[in-house]
Each structure stands twice: as structure tokens, then as C-alpha cells.
Amino acid sequence: MREKRRRKKRRRAWGLIFLTVLLLLAVSALVVVKVFTVEEVVVTGNELYEDEKIKEWVLNDEYSWNTLYVYLKYKFQEPEAIPFVDTMEITMKLPHTIEIKVYEKGLVGYVHLDSLGQNAYFDKDGFVVETSPEVIAGVPQISGLPVDAVVLYEKLPIQKNDVLKDLLSLTQTLKKYEAVPDNIIYGADGTYTLEYGSVRVLLGKAGDFSEKILRMTYILPKLEGMSGTLHLENWTETATDITFEKEEG
Secondary structure, three states: OHHHHHHHHHHHHHHHHHHHHHHHHHHHHHHHHHHOEOOEEEEEOOOOOOHHHHHHHHOOOOOOOEHHHHHHHHHHOOOOOOOOEEEEEEEEEEOOEEEEEEEEOOOOEEEEEOOOOEEEEEOOOOEEEEEEOOOOOOOOEEEOOOOOOOOOOOEOOOOOHHHHHHHHHHHHHHHHOOOOOOEEEEOOOOEEEEEEOOEEEEEEEOOOHHHHHHHHHHHHHHHOOOOEEEEOOOOOOOOOOOEEEEOOO
């Protein structure tokens, strides 16, 4: 009889433990469903893509309404590869908030490859980081370079090292002064020309880029709505004349 009562007590104890575990699992499931819901998504670091596009890429399946699921998903797998984006970091800041940090590839220019119908985008070190038919706003085209083919993640195949070095210096300087043009033309004679809509700026050969571009930034706003050529090619610290050759409409 005693043994029978002991077995009965054990069954009751195990039954109580089982019910407790079930209750804890049910409460946990309820918390996960009711508390960890995506109500806010904070996107930072993106310039090329709008916030909504980034959200669409990250929250891309039927369970993405749950912040805990989204956090754990990207803890163990990389986000979908996106053109012009190096990587993304997804974190859960609060039970209702997901933060997406976007690290874009640092594009400073692109060359158009006629044979492929593609644009080859390169970074500040001259490495090709992306090829795409897309034209990205705020990234200047580089015309006149003798480039017919490229290899992804390798440097632009320009035989003269000084040309690439000078070009990268120019693009960095333009970015620094927030004066990125639509087009940068490299001439066969080694000169550089910038195009801003209907205004062309002749910079001449490499040298004094920073001083010339600084002066250009003061002049360009005054030329809005005009067409013509701004001559900076002969500017030096001693020969400081700058002229604008206006085209008559």
C-alpha cells in the first residue's frame, strides 16, 4: 500500500512539473507573440536607398513581424546581398524596435563599359566594387579613360599610375567640398573638365585641385541657370584671373 501511495505521489509530482513546464512555455510563447512585435524600424547609414527599400529587404518573410525572430535570424545568417551595400547590422534595441545599420560601398565614381552596357563603380582606392546598368545619383561618371573591361574587386586597369592617383585625388576633393559633378572628363592631353548641367569647368592638368575647387564652389552658385565654360585651367597663386565664357542661347 505504501509503495502504491509513493507511486501515486510521484505521478502527481511529475504531472505537476509537466503542467508547470507547459504553463511556462505557454506564457513564454504569449510573451514572444504579444511583446516582441515590430512597431518601429530605425534605418541609419543609407544614402543610396530609401528607408522603406531597406526595410523591405530585411523584413522579407512571413515571420518578420516579430522582433525576436528578426534579431535571431540575422544573428546566424547574413542579410540578402544588395547592390552597392557592403553589409548590414541588424539589432533589437527594444522589444518593439529593430535597428538596421547600413554600410554602403564607398563609391567615388564610375566608368561606362560600352561593350557590356554596364557601369563599373570604384571606391576611393580605385578598386572596382560593383558593376551595374544602374546610374546612381551623386556618383560622377568618368569619361575619357582608356578602360574597356574591369575585374570586380581589382583596381581600374589604367596603365599610367599617376592618372588613377590624380583622379582619385580629384574625386576625394570634390566630395570634401560637396561639389560632385555630373561628369568628369579626362582629356587625351591629361587635362580634367567637370560638367555641372550646362556649365563646364576647365581645371587643366593635375595640381592645385584643392585651391581651384575651393574657388569654384564660390562661383558656381552665381552661374545657376546659365550655360558656358568656367576657365580655371590657368589659375595659379600668382595668376588668379578666373573667367566665365557664357554661351548665348
